[in-house]
Amino acid sequence: MADADDAAEFARETEPYRRELFAHCYRMLGSVFDAEDLVQETYLRAWRHYDGFEGRSSVRTWLHQIATNGCLTALAKRRDADRRVLPSGLGPPEDTGTAALEPDPRQRWLQPVPDALVTPESGDPASVVAAREGVRLALVASLQHLPAKQRAVLVLRDVLAFPATEVADMLQTSTASVKSSLQRARATLKEQAPTPDHTAEPTAPQARAVLAKYIKAFENADADALTRLLLQDASIEAPPIRAWFQGVEHCIPVLRDHVLGDPGLWRMVPVAGGANGQPAAVGYLRDEEGGYQPYGVIVLDVVGDHVRRIVSFGDPRLVAVFERCGGV
Template identity: 40%
Template sequence: MTDELISRARAGDAVAFQKLTEPHRRELHVHCYRMLGCLQDAEDTLQETLLAAWQGFKGFEGRASLRTWLYRIASNRCLNARRSASRRPAKAWDVPGVEPPEPTRLGEVPWLDPFPDSLLDERATDAPPGPEVRYTQTESISLAFVAALQVLPRRQLAVLILSDILGFEASEVASMIDSTIDSVNSALKRARANLQQRMQISADRPRPPAMGSPAEEAIVAEFVRAYESADLDALVALFTDDVFMSMPPMPLEYEGRDPVARFCAMLFRAVPRFSLVPTRANGQPAFGAYVHSASDVSQGGGVIAVSLSGERICALTFFEQSALPWFGLPLSLPTSASHSRAR
């Protein structure tokens, strides 16, 4: 059946081409997101990849699998995007009448977006992981991991993702990015060292509880209670000592319990009442945050992603209001509805 579809697609049958490529669409989307860190850029590059594959399908000779061929196109399109993209610039703090505490540092990846778990639920392919895989799917989609990938040089980034996350062999990677095996192995060695240096703190932390486990649910419930009631002491008690907070596209970053506590104290003074609507992003708990007002409507403030370590929260990432629709969440809710959805 696959051979028949390939023959039909080569002859210009768009339906056959779609049947061949649709099973790979989700994983290619995730691949573009890992490469680019930005959901919209990933979507645009995925569309460019599929268009290029359609236009060039007559040249698909079947010497490599269709999946490998598609990854070759996607990887090179992402490398081109990384080369030419005018990255979303850092945004200045713009909350009138509210001054944030002094940040610990300024972040390097203001274009980072969350990736909805709804796009990760189904495996896009039944292909087993390759021999070079070093990271699980959950580890390799986490916000901390994706942010660390973004600061790698372009070639190192592509080689590491193709080898250590997708499991392609060095010879396959070399063919995909028009390089040599020696060059791939050298770039991979440097990429692993660079990534290890940036992820060292995460590697030393206790692992998060399993998705949907009673342990995860208990931590999430405590976080929601503390956040919705603006109970600063209860919230801070959930943090690890080295808890990290960021808010792309604003570059302000806070590391450590006291700096993050100061920011949360400022937030609760400015906005004393929130409702949180649960969702998931990057394999971790997340929430649509809605701000109560004097009216009967709660305005969407943005998306909060919560990273866990053992029985504690090790990171909070705040995203803008524009991220809400990606998770199927409205920009505003009746206050009563926001309460009921948060429960």
């Protein structure tokens, strides 16, 4: 049947780009759930219009055009206050003694992504490293501060390496406008993340060792071990809690007095491939009956033998995403 042949051809032509499209939508939207919905919508739209695709651009360009415009439409429905951020993107760190450690459900929070969903299936080491660098938390968080069109231009040009002329065609604008938007986006991004990201690869032996020490310290409620593990200027943030902290002298009292509890309260499982190109673990909290319930995902910035930053995403829904990917 012709329809079956068309469907097979469509799948053969478009499926190789699914992970790249998912990563693109994730960078644009900052949410693993929104990105999944947008990719599904992209493929539905592409299938509906596949018989009209004339090959004037590559299939890759055509799919990214559909996905990008879908992201821009979704972002246009949000207010600036609804952008997905981390607590550190909303203001300075808090003083330990005065901070309110209550969730802020009104804020849209950035979500982590399993590396398994965004790394190429080819296994080429250079491609895997590039894919991980393109979804680092610092980068994705910074992207959310850009206007939507600038965000699209920067990702399409600097991350996906599309030529300026193709980006202009995708966004139905001029090449000059693309170049101007890219210049402004790069300047803003430099202000948001002025220092290079030296976070260790999640599969590097040293990074795995640091993650193992972190998990052991947390499960044993060992504040002293965490003190030795954190850099002096380390930071912790835990969306949906708005307050965040920087410096061991502030981080450790918060962890010791409000988070660690008794030994055995926490159970953590390493994420095999990492999250956002960084070492990560899925966390579970012991309930009153002694069972463990999903808490969320913890992502570390590891520098050498120490942790520079802890981002603890307290959203139980994320646990199912990471378990589904087979990395836990």
